[in-house]
Amino acid sequence: MHVYSARPEHIDKLAEIAGAAFENYPLHTAVKGLLADPEEFPNWIRDVHAVMIRVFARYHTVLVLEDQGEILGVALLNHRPPGMLEYLRYCRPLLGYMRFDRLVRFFAFTEAADSVVRRESDFDWFLTVIAVDPSRQHQGIGRRFLEKGIEGYVRSHGSGRLAFITCTPTNARFYSSAGYRIVGEHSVSLDGNDVPVWSFEKVIE
Template sequence: MHVYSAREDQVDKLADLAGAAFENYPLHTAVKGLLAEPEKFSDWIRDLHGVMIRVFVRYHTVLVLEDQGKILGVALLNRRPPGLLEYLRYCRPLLGYMRFDRLVRFFSFTEAADSVVRKASDFQWFLTVIAVDPEFQHRGIGKLFLERGIEGYIRSHGGGCLAFITCTPRNAQFYSSAGYRIVGEHSVSLDGNDVPVWSFEKVIV
């Protein structure tokens, strides 16, 4: 297995992987009520990650985990969480799913999810997404990607404090077992859908 920086010609393939990995993620499923056609939720999640990956390829870091020519995972890493305006510049593919005002509400919702970690952690690195192909989940690949790939990349760039959020108890337990410290717990709400948020950090040396 090896980790490398993504190329622009990989965006669609990486979006397919990330979309499948996050199809049941509470922070994303909360948006279903905003979609003009809720049955297209799977397409929305894929295209949402396509937008995110395009932003990160251009302005931040996209890491790819590959083994024998098969892409197993993707991670979006940056020095600061992208702001709302940064995403909106690339949001045209998403406007086919919902009105612009609803899209702004969704991105504001995700920014609210990041609000506690931004205040509680003096981070130098922020992990916006780590996704493993669902076919290869629960095999230790996520931990390998996190420790050798993402943390290894940070070490090779001088180290520093890595922070991120997660919205499921299972993920929170996983990150705690990997040596990450909880710096905050809160919840965010979108149209009556309450989503728990755990904020984590770890100093990578």
């Protein structure tokens, strides 16, 4: 099992993995009502992650987790959460799913989810996405990816404080067990859908 920087030919596969991994994630399912056709949500969440991966490949870091030639996971890592304008430059594929004004609302919603960690953590690194192929979850792969791959990357690039958010109690327990500290809890709301947000950090030495 090894981790390396993504190449352009990986984008479609990584977007499929991330889209499938986050298909039931509260921060994303809250957005279904903004779609012109809610039945298109699985395709939309895949294409959202394709946009994110392209942004990160251009401006930040995209890590690939591979085992025996099979791509199992993806992580998006940066020194600061990307701003809405970075995403909007690449958003054309998403306009087939929702109007531009609704797309802006979606990005504002996700920025609100990041607001507490931005304020409470003096982070050096921000983990925007970590995703493992759903068919390979619950096998310890995510923990190894986090501890050996992502933390290892941070360690090899100067170390520092790593922060991120999550929106499920199960994930929050997982990160706590991996040595991450909660720096804030809040919730965000979109059209009556309230989503809990836990903000975490850990000093990687």
